[in-house]
Amino acid sequence: MTQEELKQKVLGLLDEQKVGTLATVEQDRPHTRYMTFYHEGLTLYTPTSKKTHKTDEIEKNPHVHILIGYSGEGFGDNYVEIAGTATLTDDQELIERLWSKDMEKWFKGKDDPNLVILKIEPTSIRYMNEGSQTPAQLTL
Numbered sequence: 001m002t003q004e005e006l007k008q009k010v011l012g013l014l015d016e017q018k019v020g021t022l023a024t025v026e027q028d029r030p031h032t033r034y035m036t037f038y039h040e041g042l043t044l045y046t047p048t049s050k051k052t053h054k055t056d057e058i059e060k061n062p063h064v065h066i067l068i069g070y071s072g073e074g075f076g077d078n079y080v081e082i083a084g085t086a087t088l089t090d091d092q093e094l095i096e097r098l099w100s101k102d103m104e105k106w107f108k109g110k111d112d113p114n115l116v117i118l119k120i121e122p123t124s125i126r127y128m129n130e131g132s133q134t135p136a137q138l139t140l
Helices: 003-016 053-060 092-098 101-105
Strands: 019-026 029-036 038-040 043-049 063-069 079-089 115-128 136-138
Touching: 003 038, 003 063, 003 079, 003 115, 003 136, 019 053, 029 043, 029 053, 043 053, 043 092, 053 079, 053 115, 063 115, 092 115
Parallel strands: none
Antiparallel strands: 019 029, 019 063, 038 043, 043 115, 063 079, 079 115, 115 136
16 A cells, blocks of 8 residues: 555544544553544644643653554454654634534633643554554654
């Protein structure tokens, strides 16, 4: 599979699958939790509160790892492994673009002072579980 075909497969999976795991580093150990992800191209975004452990962990060590895909249909479900660098942003324009009613479970609204967005710039992406063509490394 060409790099362009691989990129389209990754983007297609990111369009379909919104829930994945985000791993950060806490006291030199991995700490993983489920998150909802949005993307623009290969850049990932996920809303969170300033008052969470993950924001503290990312400020100390911005290296993160994400798994998205594997919908539970069986052993052959495809998924992506993404290593990246995370930053925190309270950019109101970005919050406006990403905002959904579902976020009201955790935030008072788009202007909630605790709402921040984690922006994850990938450093490596591996596409997994699609037969003999995988794992496939996307060149960034």
